[in-house]
Amino acid sequence: MTASPFDQSRYQLRFDWGRDGLTRLAPADVVVVVDVLRFxxxxxxxxxxxxxxxxxxxxxxxSRNGAAVASAAAATGAVxxxxxxxxxxxxxxxxxAEQNRRAARTSVSIIAAGELNGPGDxxxxxxxxxxxxxxxxxxxxLEAIGLDHSSPEAAAASEAFRGLRSAVRHLLTASGSGQELLDAGRRDxxxxxxxxxADETVPVLHDGVWRAYEAINAE
Structure with missing residues (x-):
């Protein structure tokens, strides 16, 4: 099967948006789903x-969106x-830790859930x-601990955070999603x-349940 120019398969760290983005990327060993507000x-x-x-x-x-991305990622067999x-x-x-456990180079796709506007399909x-x-x-x-073979898409996301890190609180409250939640009384x-x-624990999806990654490894 010929690789797609959009699958980012030549890179260890990959980035795309939503379920379509997950499908667009080459299969990864680890998928990190990001749905900040609020999943x-x-x-x-x-x-x-x-x-x-x-x-x-x-x-x-x-959240129906972040959860749907996580379900689709789990169906691929990824962590x-x-x-x-x-x-x-x-x-x-x-x-x-997952890479060390596997004793092999581990591919990582980070999927930003984004927001869904409109009904159903x-x-x-x-x-x-x-x-x-x-x-x-x-x-x-990831780059700070030495995992930095990033796609251009991943590198751009990283630099966006670095450049705007001091303004994150303001950006979240001023964003469309933030304003929607503020209007609903969910400012906190x-x-x-x-x-x-703020948290040192990582939720991992295991048999339909989110648990601490550390707890799974301790079993």
Whole structure:
């Protein structure tokens, strides 16, 4: 099968958007799903607090989009992590641990969930600044520990986070998604999602449940 010019297969670190982006990229060993407002941040905080979170329950209560990307990623056989601003460095460490466990070069696709506008199958994926920054934070953390064979798309996301890191709180509250949540009385959730490296735990999808990656490895 001929490689697509858009599958980023020549790179270890890859980046795209939504379920279509996941399909567009070459299959990866690890997929990190980033849905900052609110799927990744909410589940990450709950798992960091010692909970296990049923995927279907979180999908229904928090986000149909990020959850759908995670389900599609799991169907490929990849290890599926949830990444966000809150746990970016922890995700990078988990990716490195996974590579060490495999004792082989590990390919990583980071998928920004974006936002879906419209009903059902007619919904259109919208760019979301919070997911761009969340993905960039994970890429920057991966590069900091030496995993830096990045596609141009991944490198651009990383540099976006680096350049805007000091403004992340403002950007999340001022973004369309942030404003929508502020209008719904969820300001505290937006502010919590904007905290960089607040959590040291990485949710991994295992048998339909989000659990701490460290707990899975301890079994």
């Amino acid at each position: 990744s941040s909410t589940v990450s905080a709950r798992v960091a607090g010692g909970e296990t979170v049923a995927h279907d329950e979180a999908a229904h209560a928090v 599926v992590f949830l990444g966000s601003l809150r746990n970016a460095t922890a995700v990078a460490k988990a990716v490195l 007619a919904a259109v994926l919208r760019f979301s600044v919070e997911d761009q920054l969340g993905a960039g934070a994970v890429f920057a953390a 959730e937006v502010l919590a999602a904007a905290v960089h490296d």
